[in-house]
Amino acid sequence: MDLTQTLTPVVTIGLNQHPNRFDYSMTELNNLAEANHMKVVETLVQKLDKPDPATYFGKGKIEELTQVVIDDGVETIVANDELSPSQIRNIEKATKVRIIDRTGLILEIFANRAQSREAKLQVELAKLKYQLPRLHTSASQRLDQQTGTSSGGGFTNRGAGESQYELNRRTLENRITHVNHELKEAAKADQIKRKQRDRSETPTVALVGYTNAGKSTIMNGMINLYSDNDDKQVMVKDMLFATLDTSVRKLALPGHRHFLLSDTVGFVSQLPHQLVQAFKSTLAEAANADLLIQVVDNSDPHREMMIKTTEETLKEIGVDHIPMIIALNKADKMAVTYPTREGDNLVMSATDPASLKALGEMIKEKVFKDYQTRSLLIPFDKGELVSYLNDHANILKTDYRDSGTVITAELNGVDAKRFEKYLLQPNEPQ
Ligand SMILES: Nc1nc2c(ncn2[C@@H]2O[C@H](COP(=O)(O)OP(=O)(O)OP(=O)(O)O)[C@@H](O)[C@H]2O)c(=O)[nH]1
Numbered sequence: 001m002d003l004t005q006t007l008t009p010v011v012t013i014g015l016n017q018h019p020n021r022f023d024y025s026m027t028e029l030n031n032l033a034e035a036n037h038m039k040v041v042e043t044l045v046q047k048l049d050k051p052d053p054a055t056y057f058g059k060g061k062i063e064e065l066t067q068v069v070i071d072d073g074v075e076t077i078v079a080n081d082e083l084s085p086s087q088i089r090n091i092e093k094a095t096k097v098r099i100i101d102r103t104g105l106i107l108e109i110f111a112n113r114a115q116s117r118e119a120k121l122q123v124e125l126a127k128l129k130y131q132l133p134r135l136h137t138s139a140s141q142r143l144d145q146q147t148g149t150s151s152g153g154g155f156t157n158r159g160a161g162e163s164q165y166e167l168n169r170r171t172l173e174n175r176i177t178h179v180n181h182e183l184k185e186a187a188k189a190d191q192i193k194r195k196q197r198d199r200s201e202t203p204t205v206a207l208v209g210y211t212n213a214g215k216s217t218i219m220n221g222m223i224n225l226y227s228d229n230d231d232k233q234v235m236v237k238d239m240l241f242a243t244l245d246t247s248v249r250k251l252a253l254p255g256h257r258h259f260l261l262s263d264t265v266g267f268v269s270q271l272p273h274q275l276v277q278a279f280k281s282t283l284a285e286a287a288n289a290d291l292l293i294q295v296v297d298n299s300d301p302h303r304e305m306m307i308k309t310t311e312e313t314l315k316e317i318g319v320d321h322i323p324m325i326i327a328l329n330k331a332d333k334m335a336v337t338y339p340t341r342e343g344d345n346l347v348m349s350a351t352d353p354a355s356l357k358a359l360g361e362m363i364k365e366k367v368f369k370d371y372q373t374r375s376l377l378i379p380f381d382k383g384e385l386v387s388y389l390n391d392h393a394n395i396l397k398t399d400y401r402d403s404g405t406v407i408t409a410e411l412n413g414v415d416a417k418r419f420e421k422y423l424l425q426p427n428e429p430q
């Protein structure tokens with residue numbers, strides 16, 4: 001982040017329709033705004049059963065909002081709920097400043113953060129789909145200019161506006177088709193990569209969970225412990241949506257248990273549907289995993305909601321059949337003993353090596369459960385098999401006989417089958 005960048009002063013607004021989760025959702029909205037280089041100078045809330053169809057807030061509250069905008073030099077209003085095109089138009093008319101809703105805000109964060117070509121395309125697709133039904137509002141005109149997808153300016157008379165609208169719409173639709181096509185190509189390339197990996201039969205484990213739970217911190221801890229290549233660290237930040245691209249690293253647990261660990265984009269409540277769909281291919285890494293590790297910030301009082309949101313989002317992308325470990329993280333912030341394991345749950349801290357080792361043990365147990373101990377007699381002229389075993393299996397014992405090398409090792413299911421014909425016969429002395 002460019003620290004010299006000035007922060008945009010904003011006011012956040014929200015309707016209290018669900019008292020039990022309202023306060024948290026406003027806190028989260030403010031955090032999201034901060035993650036988007038905004039400074040929240042004021043928050044206005046109103047208790048209403050449902051939003052005013054024309055202006056979201058009631059009339060008096062809109063007047064209050066207009067005054068706050070003037071008094072505090074606010075440049076943008078951020079609304080906690082999704083707004084209709086006419087609500088956007090009316091509030092902008094009353095307050096004379098830009099308004100974006102929660103979905104628009106999340107889309108902006110993703111657009112500013114996306115690094116890889118694929119992430120950029122995915123965000124663009126989500127943004128285009130979000131803009132399409134909002135095309136005739138002034139806010140969408142500005143969004144168009146930001147993404148460069150429109151040839152439209154604001155100063156058109158009504159008749160010209162009609163045709164401008166048609167033109168903008170067609171431009172958006174063409175762009176959607178184009179981006180969809182490019183994404184399909186990128187997904188194909190990914191699939192090939194994944195297939196190659198499948199062929200190498202390396203099991204995959206994916207870290208998933210709510211944003212800021214500690215997924216990337218755990219990833220780095222595991223890289224430190226289980227890879228020779230600890231320069232390949234991923235970015236960690238106390239900020240929502242620090243990670244947007246999936247990173248995959250090859251790690252090895254003791255006993256040559258190689259596996260791939262991937263760090264994925266975090267989830268948040270009310271994650272725009274368009275984004276979830278767009279990020280499906282990034283999340284394919286999770287969808288194809290042999291094991292998921294759901295990371296939870298256990299010190300957060302809203303952890304139950306976070307777990308629920310994560311599980312719902314996983315379901316939305318079709319991932320509800322993969323075995324899962326729950327890593328109840330940030331235990332160091334609580335008065336509890338860690339690491340503590342209970343079934344598939346692990347109370348842990350991402351910065352504690354003992355916790356990471358306990359997590360490694362659980363991965364070993366879940367992913368490498370088909371490992372079997374075998375004693376093999378490898379003839380001396382098959383030296384390449386001995387070196388294969390040295391690299392791929394956990395060798396427990398090696399002995400030399402006249403007829404060859406006797407190796408007792410833990411083998412995975414595939415290797416156990418492959419080496420069946422070298423099994424040391426029970427009548428041969430060990
Ligand atoms: N005290 C404490 N802080 C932690 C722990 N794990 C992570 N953190 C902090 O929590 C913040 C978020 O950590 P990340 O690893 O970036 O979280 P993430 O889940 O990857 O977040 P996104 O990429 O935004 O989805 C950082 O400031 C970390 O230092 C932990 O076990 N204990």
Ligand SMILES: [Mg+2]
Pocket residue numbers: 215216217235236242243263
């Ligand atoms: Mg991360």
